[in-house]
Amino acid sequence: MRDFSPNHEWLSINTATIRKQRGAEVPLGRIIDQCAAHDIRAISPWRDQVAAAGLEATARQLKALDIRLSGYCRGGFFPAPDAAGLKAALEDNRRAIDEAKALDAPCLVLVVGALPGALEGQAAYKNIARARAEVRDGIAASLEYARSAGMPLAIEPLHPMQAADRACINTLEHALDLCDELDPQRSGMLGVALDVYHVWWDPKLAEQIARAGRERLLAYHVCDWLTPTRDLLSDRGMMGDGVIELRKIRTWMEDAGYAGDAEVEIFSAIDWWQRDGDEMLATCIARHTSVV
Amino acid sequence: MRDFSPNHEWLSINTATIRKQRGAEVPLGRIIDQCAAHDIRAISPWRDQVAAAGLEATARQLKALDIRLSGYCRGGFFPAPDAAGLKAALEDNRRAIDEAKALDAPCLVLVVGALPGALEGQAAYKNIARARAEVRDGIAASLEYARSAGMPLAIEPLHPMQAADRACINTLEHALDLCDELDPQRSGMLGVALDVYHVWWDPKLAEQIARAGRERLLAYHVCDWLTPTRDLLSDRGMMGDGVIELRKIRTWMEDAGYAGDAEVEIFSAIDWWQRDGDEMLATCIARHTSVV
Numbered sequence: 001m002r003d004f005s006p007n008h009e010w011l012s013i014n015t016a017t018i019r020k021q022r023g024a025e026v027p028l029g030r031i032i033d034q035c036a037a038h039d040i041r042a043i044s045p046w047r048d049q050v051a052a053a054g055l056e057a058t059a060r061q062l063k064a065l066d067i068r069l070s071g072y073c074r075g076g077f078f079p080a081p082d083a084a085g086l087k088a089a090l091e092d093n094r095r096a097i098d099e100a101k102a103l104d105a106p107c108l109v110l111v112v113g114a115l116p117g118a119l120e121g122q123a124a125y126k127n128i129a130r131a132r133a134e135v136r137d138g139i140a141a142s143l144e145y146a147r148s149a150g151m152p153l154a155i156e157p158l159h160p161m162q163a164a165d166r167a168c169i170n171t172l173e174h175a176l177d178l179c180d181e182l183d184p185q186r187s188g189m190l191g192v193a194l195d196v197y198h199v200w201w202d203p204k205l206a207e208q209i210a211r212a213g214r215e216r217l218l219a220y221h222v223c224d225w226l227t228p229t230r231d232l233l234s235d236r237g238m239m240g241d242g243v244i245e246l247r248k249i250r251t252w253m254e255d256a257g258y259a260g261d262a263e264v265e266i267f268s269a270i271d272w273w274q275r276d277g278d279e280m281l282a283t284c285i286a287r288h289t290s291v292v
Numbered sequence: 293m294r295d296f297s298p299n300h301e302w303l304s305i306n307t308a309t310i311r312k313q314r315g316a317e318v319p320l321g322r323i324i325d326q327c328a329a330h331d332i333r334a335i336s337p338w339r340d341q342v343a344a345a346g347l348e349a350t351a352r353q354l355k356a357l358d359i360r361l362s363g364y365c366r367g368g369f370f371p372a373p374d375a376a377g378l379k380a381a382l383e384d385n386r387r388a389i390d391e392a393k394a395l396d397a398p399c400l401v402l403v404v405g406a407l408p409g410a411l412e413g414q415a416a417y418k419n420i421a422r423a424r425a426e427v428r429d430g431i432a433a434s435l436e437y438a439r440s441a442g443m444p445l446a447i448e449p450l451h452p453m454q455a456a457d458r459a460c461i462n463t464l465e466h467a468l469d470l471c472d473e474l475d476p477q478r479s480g481m482l483g484v485a486l487d488v489y490h491v492w493w494d495p496k497l498a499e500q501i502a503r504a505g506r507e508r509l510l511a512y513h514v515c516d517w518l519t520p521t522r523d524l525l526s527d528r529g530m531m532g533d534g535v536i537e538l539r540k541i542r543t544w545m546e547d548a549g550y551a552g553d554a555e556v557e558i559f560s561a562i563d564w565w566q567r568d569g570d571e572m573l574a575t576c577i578a579r580h581t582s583v584v
Contacts (some may be wrong), residue, residue, distance in 0.1 A: 115535055118519040125396045132495065161453040163493035164519050164535045174495050201455035203424065203466050227410040227456050229524055243407055243418045253299045 001247075001254045004262070004289055012042035012070035013281065014221065014265035015290070021277035028053040029061060031122050031277075036065040038281045042072040042261050044219075048098060059103055070114050070261040071154060071193060071219045072105035076167070077113035078138025079131040081124035085116065089159035091211040093142045097151045102103040102159055105175065106152040106260070108146070109193045110139065113137065118165040131168045139190070140182050141156070153289065155179065156191035156217040161232050172199055172208040179216055186215040194253065197236055200244040206252050214257025222246060222292055223266045234267040238283060240291035262292050293539075293546045296581055297553070303574065303580040304334035304362035304512065306557035313569035320345040321353060323569075328357040330573045334553050336363040336511075339388060342395070351395055362553040363446060363485060364388070364397035368459070369405035370430025373416035377408065378426065385434045389443045398447040398552070399510040400438070401485045402431065403459050405458040410457040420547045421574055423460045431482070432474050438480050445486035446510040447471065453524050464500040466492055471508055478507040486545065487513035487557065489528055492536040498544050504551025514538060514584055515558045526559040530575060532583035543583065554584050 014166045015031050028049040035043055043062075048056050060071070075096040080086045100108040115123040125131075139153065146153050155175045158167035159189030159238060162235045169175050175192045183190035192212060199205055209217070229235050239246055250262065268270055270278055295365040307323050327335055331496035336496060342350050355359070367388040369379055374379045383471055386526075392400040404427045407415040417423075431445065438445050447467045447530055461467050467484045475482035484504060502511070516534030521527050542554065556576045563574055 026584055067455055115519075118535060121521060126537050128493070128535075130535070131565070145498050157543045159452060161451065161524070163519070164517055164521075166492075171495070201420070201452045201460075201462055225456055227407075227413055229453070229456075232453070232521055232524060238561060243410060243415050245418050245419075245420070 001251050002259070004292055006269050008039070008285045008288050009041060009246065010261050011040055011285060012044055012261035012263035013284060014044040014263050015038055015046055016073070017284070018268045018277045019049065019272035019279050021044070021275070023274050026277065028058060031064065032061055032067065032215060034277055034281060036067060036135070038278070038285060040067070040241065040281065042068045042070045042263070044073055044109070044263050044265070045103070045157040045180060046073045047099065048161060050099060055099055055102055060104065069103055069105040070263045071107050071109045072103060072110045074111050074221070075142065075153070079113045079116045079134040081116050086138070089138060090141050093138070094145050095143070097149050098145050100151050101149050105151070105228035107152040107193070109154045109156050109219060111158065112157055112169050114163060114168040116164055123164070127190040128163070128168055135168060136178060136181070139204070143182055143190055152189050152191060152218055154191055156193040156195060157198055159198040171204070173204055173243070175211055176208060176216065188215045191218040193219035193221060196244050196246065196249055197221070197223050197225060200225060200249065205249070209252040209256050212256060216255060217258040219263060220253055220258060221263045221265045223264065230270065234264045234269040236268055236270065238266060239264070239287040244278060246292050262288060264288070280285065293543050296584055298333065300331070300577045300580050301333060302553050303332055303335055304553035304555035305332055305576060306336040306365065306555050308365070308446045309556050309558045309576070310569045310572050311338070312565035313357070313572070315566050318569060320350060321434060324353055324357065324359065326569055328359060330577060331572070332573065333361070334360045334362045335557070336361060336365055336401070336555050337395070338365045338417050339391065342391060347391055347394055351399055354395065361395055361397040362555045363399050363401045364392040364395060366401045367445070368402040371405045371408045371426040375467060378430070379534070381405070381430060381431050386431070386437050387533040389434070389438050389441050391442050392443050397443070399444040399483070399485070401446045401448050403450065404431070404447055404461050406455060406457055406460040415456070420460055421533070427460060428470060428473070431470065435474055435482055441583050444481050444483060446483055446511055448485040448487060449490055451490040451579065456458070457554065463494060464504065465496055468500060468504055470507065483508035485513060486512035488536050488538065488541055489513070489515050489517060492517060492541065497541070500533060501544045501548050504548060509548060509550040510552060511543060511555060512542070512552060512556045513557045514543055514555065526561040528558045530558060530564065531556070531579040538584050543584055554580060556580070
C-alpha cells in the first residue's frame, strides 16, 4: 500500500465538502483557489457548481493552477415515470459526459437514481425491479455515447438507506454484476466509484473489491461513519472520527490495482459546513496523511 | 398466497408498536388488553416490558385471553470488548431463552449486536470482522442451550444503517450463511426473522428467501419505508404509507413455505407514538387486511 504520510499528493477534495463554509454557500472559483492555497492537487466538482461558475472558466482556472479532477459529480438519475422522462435523463447524461470531457475528468460518477419522485416525497411507482431495469437501460444507452467521447462511467453504489430516493444500486456486487453485463470485455469505460461511507458495512466488500480489479475501480471516496448518525444524508464524519476501517479498505483497493486519489466527500450540515473552510481543508490534509 | 382480506387471524402486534401512546409509555398489561379488545390473536413483547409486568403475570394474562406469541424480543448483542462482557452476554441470552419458553414463544428474535460501545457513542473497537466472529461464537454457544430448551433462535438481519451500533448481520444472505454454518442439518432450531424494513432494498431478496425455505423462516415483520425517512431508528411507516412492495415480499415468503403471522413492528417517535393506541391498532387491522 502506498505511504500517504509524507505528503498529500493523492488527496482530492470533492467540492461538496466545502461548498458551505460557516453556513454559507461558497462559489466554485473560490473553492478551487482555497484548494490551490493548500497545495491540493485534485478536486471533484459538482455540475451545479460548474454551471454557476461557467464551464470554460472552470476549465481555465484548473489548468492555470495545475489541478486535476479525480471525477466529475454527477450523472445518473435514469428512472422516470414515463418515456419523456427517460429520454430527458439520457440527454442530461450526454451533457454531463461532455462537461466531464471539457474538464478532462478521469470519469463521470453515476448516482443512478431510484424510485422516481421519491426524492420529492412521492414515488411515482414502488417497483424497485422496474427502477433497476431503467437504470440498466440508461447506463447501456449512455455507455455508447461515453465510449465515443472516451469518458469512463463510474457507477457509485449508494448506501441501502438511499435505495428509495437516490440510487437503487446499493452493493458493490450489484454494481459489478451490471458492469459485467454491459461491459463484459472490461474495456475500462465502465466501472465503479467506491465510497467507503456506502459500502463499509458489507460483509462481501473485500471479495468484491478483488473481483472488481483495476479496470473497474475508477474512483475512491473517503469520509467516516459516525455513531450516532443523526441524518441519513448529511451527517458524514471526518476520516478518523468514526468507525470505518479506512486503512483496511484502502489496502484492499490497492491490492486490486487501484492507484488513484483518495477523494474526501463529506456532507455535514450540522458540523463541518458550519466551520471555516480552511480549517476543513487543513483537517482533511492531516487526516489524509495519518488515517486514510 | 393466503387471503388476508376476510379477517386479521394472522396479524400480530409487536408491542413496541404501541409501547408509547399519546407520547406516554404504556404498561404491557394494558397493551395486551387493548390487543384482546381488537380481537388481535398474537403479539411479540419486549423483554423490558415483560420484566416490568412480571413474567408469570404476563404468561397468565396471555393464556387467559388466548393470545399467542409470534416471537419474543429479543436476545443477541453478543460482541463485547472483553471476556467478561462476552460471558455476560451468553448468560443474558440464556435468560432470554428461558423467558421465551415460559411465554411459549415460537422463537427468540436475535438482534445480534455490533461494535461494542457504538450504541453509546464510543466503539470499543472498529473491527467489524471481529464483531461478526463474536456474533457467530455467541450464537453457536446459545444454540446449544436453545436446543436443550426447544426454543428456536431467529437471527434478524438489520438494515445496514444499523451495522455499527445494533447488528452487524445486515443481509439475509449473511444470516443464512451463518445458519448453514451452525445448523447445517436445518433442524428448525436456527433461522431468521425477516423484517421488510431491513431487507426490502436487497436485490437478492427473492433468491435468498427461496434459499431460506420453511425451516429457516421463523418470523415475518412488516411496516413501511417512508420517503423521506427522518430518523435512522424511529421513523418507520404504517404499511401502505411507504414504498415497500409488501404483497410481493409476502408472496416470496409464502412460496418458500412461510405460513405464520405478519407482525407489525413500527418505531415512530414523531408520528404514531404520539397518537391514540386504539387508532393505531384499528389502522394496523385495516392495513393488514388491505395491503399486507
